[in-house]
Amino acid sequence: MIRIPSFKNKFLLLIAFSLVIAFSFSSCRKDLTASNNAQNYPGDSYPDLFQAFWSGMNSNYVFWGIDSTDWDKMYTTYKPLFDNLKVFNNANETLAEQYFSEMTKGLVDSHYNLTFELTGNSFSPSENRLLNINPNYFTDSTFPGAVLDSLIPKKYIDAATLVQGVDTITLDGSATAFKAVSGTINNSILYLYFNNFAISQASTNTQPVFNYFFSMIHNLPNYIKGVVIDLRGNGGGEIADLDYLVGQMITSQLNIGYTRAKNGIGRLDYTPWAPAVVKPWVGGSVKITVPIVALADHLSASMAELTTMAIKTLPNGKFIGTRTYGANGPLAPSVYYNGGQFTIGTGAFGSTGYLFTYTSSTMFKYINGEIYEGKGVPPDIYARETTAAYQSGSDLVVDAAINYIKSH
Amino acid sequence: MVFLLLISYTSKAQFYLGIEAGGNKNYLITNNSAQSFTTYNSASGISIGIPVLYQFNEWFALQASPSYTQKNYQINRTGFFQGIYQKNTNGYIQLPIMGNFSFGGEQLRGYANLGLYGAYWLSGNVKGTEPNILNPNDTAYSSSNPSSALNENYGYSYNEKYTFSNIKDNRLELGWVAGMGISYEVNSSYRFFIEGKYTGSFTDQQKKYQTNQVPRYNDTFGISIGCLFSLDNLFGSFY
Numbered sequence: 001m002i003r004i005p006s007f008k009n010k011f012l013l014l015i016a017f018s019l020v021i022a023f024s025f026s027s028c029r030k031d032l033t034a035s036n037n038a039q040n041y042p043g044d045s046y047p048d049l050f051q052a053f054w055s056g057m058n059s060n061y062v063f064w065g066i067d068s069t070d071w072d073k074m075y076t077t078y079k080p081l082f083d084n085l086k087v088f089n090n091a092n093e094t095l096a097e098q099y100f101s102e103m104t105k106g107l108v109d110s111h112y113n114l115t116f117e118l119t120g121n122s123f124s125p126s127e128n129r130l131l132n133i134n135p136n137y138f139t140d141s142t143f144p145g146a147v148l149d150s151l152i153p154k155k156y157i158d159a160a161t162l163v164q165g166v167d168t169i170t171l172d173g174s175a176t177a178f179k180a181v182s183g184t185i186n187n188s189i190l191y192l193y194f195n196n197f198a199i200s201q202a203s204t205n206t207q208p209v210f211n212y213f214f215s216m217i218h219n220l221p222n223y224i225k226g227v228v229i230d231l232r233g234n235g236g237g238e239i240a241d242l243d244y245l246v247g248q249m250i251t252s253q254l255n256i257g258y259t260r261a262k263n264g265i266g267r268l269d270y271t272p273w274a275p276a277v278v279k280p281w282v283g284g285s286v287k288i289t290v291p292i293v294a295l296a297d298h299l300s301a302s303m304a305e306l307t308t309m310a311i312k313t314l315p316n317g318k319f320i321g322t323r324t325y326g327a328n329g330p331l332a333p334s335v336y337y338n339g340g341q342f343t344i345g346t347g348a349f350g351s352t353g354y355l356f357t358y359t360s361s362t363m364f365k366y367i368n369g370e371i372y373e374g375k376g377v378p379p380d381i382y383a384r385e386t387t388a389a390y391q392s393g394s395d396l397v398v399d400a401a402i403n404y405i406k407s408h
Numbered sequence: 409m410v411f412l413l414l415i416s417y418t419s420k421a422q423f424y425l426g427i428e429a430g431g432n433k434n435y436l437i438t439n440n441s442a443q444s445f446t447t448y449n450s451a452s453g454i455s456i457g458i459p460v461l462y463q464f465n466e467w468f469a470l471q472a473s474p475s476y477t478q479k480n481y482q483i484n485r486t487g488f489f490q491g492i493y494q495k496n497t498n499g500y501i502q503l504p505i506m507g508n509f510s511f512g513g514e515q516l517r518g519y520a521n522l523g524l525y526g527a528y529w530l531s532g533n534v535k536g537t538e539p540n541i542l543n544p545n546d547t548a549y550s551s552s553n554p555s556s557a558l559n560e561n562y563g564y565s566y567n568e569k570y571t572f573s574n575i576k577d578n579r580l581e582l583g584w585v586a587g588m589g590i591s592y593e594v595n596s597s598y599r600f601f602i603e604g605k606y607t608g609s610f611t612d613q614q615k616k617y618q619t620n621q622v623p624r625y626n627d628t629f630g631i632s633i634g635c636l637f638s639l640d641n642l643f644g645s646f647y
Contacts, residue, residue: 076619335489
């Protein structure tokens, strides 16, 4: 016969049963082991540096959603190799740098760069990739500089209008030559070249160039039938220059695409896409209705690509040249977006650490839905300088821009 | 043996159907120590359910409460990044199966629930503000350094449907549920109740999609009121 327990017994039974259940269920959860910030690992051994780097990349790298690199496979493949590196010495350092480079060589982020602070060596997956495709990829870069020095100011720009200068500026902590050229071509095209987006640092020699250009923009003479902004070889720089440059040629906000960042430590934790906009410059702007042409090439990167895409988005904008470098994810210090660049090994090696990883903080998607990271922005009109043309005194890309503007 | 004790049948077996509604507070249990100036906070939500209860005897019943339950949480940035946040509103269709143990008098009775639940992550919405890197405040540096991240770059405020990821999101949740409450029997046909309930998931909100993954669990504390109708007394005995 089954006996019904008393109220007291029922209550005790319930409490006991609940405790057993609660204990059983709570043990069903996995351990919430801290996911350490990459910078907080001690970094006093190669295995620890590997863990710091792998974790830092896992949480900070913003392109996992589109990158084909199997980061879990990198863990299983390279963890045992780093475990074998027992002490710090030259031979092990060479191996460690080789392993870190191999792990990252397929990454799509074309800003990406590893700097090994012990040796000063560095590794760029995009440079490695592009050189594998074309060993002359970077030697071709003699054209923009050479064309500018010997052709454009002397042959193309009307002598009476030529303004050019060179200043020394600081980019990423290094002293860099900042060159700028402006003037008119055939008395009908307003031309501007500069080699870095650091207009806020324009000084004695380059400020007059920008003063001339923007003065013309704000009071565009009727004889100017088009504007050419030459971004060939321009490696990028400050984001604020986008509004400063393109924003002075528009009077209403321009949506050029979208950005997204990480919002969690998971590999696929992303913010929603935020609209990327160019605003009319706060210091004043005018609506330029004549054709605006961006010249860009295979060395135009980062802000040069964003500016090219902004111009390409304008109803009167056009991109002439060759496919760009493909590094267009904007950067900020990692604390801003809990993602992007990070340093490992600061505990053992001091403030510069063992390894600095330079990588984008946000992913950029162009207004047409394409993500050009690692691919480059395709031109609207293909034009590329050749050795033969250069030797005969022609810049085929500027010629293409002149022809385009003439036809509009 | 315990189960046999619990379901020891008496002639008082009755079938109840009802409705309940309430509010809850959900905590996402995870570890985000790798994120600077970032906290995960609880958020309030609602729950609406249809409890079904089969009363075996005066002190034990089996209860199922299919419900729509929100399990919300909020990510907040702090310090220089104050104002950046994201509120995740997640709707689940949830089915708890519980043992209902009651005690007390004829009309006013206390009870405790204990059981398991399965839930399906039906919908999601994200609302928040993020700093928009390609919408800088062009005047932030004109007179002084920016006072906050949202002063440096304009914030982008959004309120949109969450897009589920087949790779990342685990939409099936299993867990356990425990609750306590008080019921008041108005007459043999109606019974009102108020109860507090805890549900804790033991499945990760994410699929196992990466090595060294830090799991995320929902802990939900709710309070609800409702009414149960005795179908036997309202429509006659089924037996």
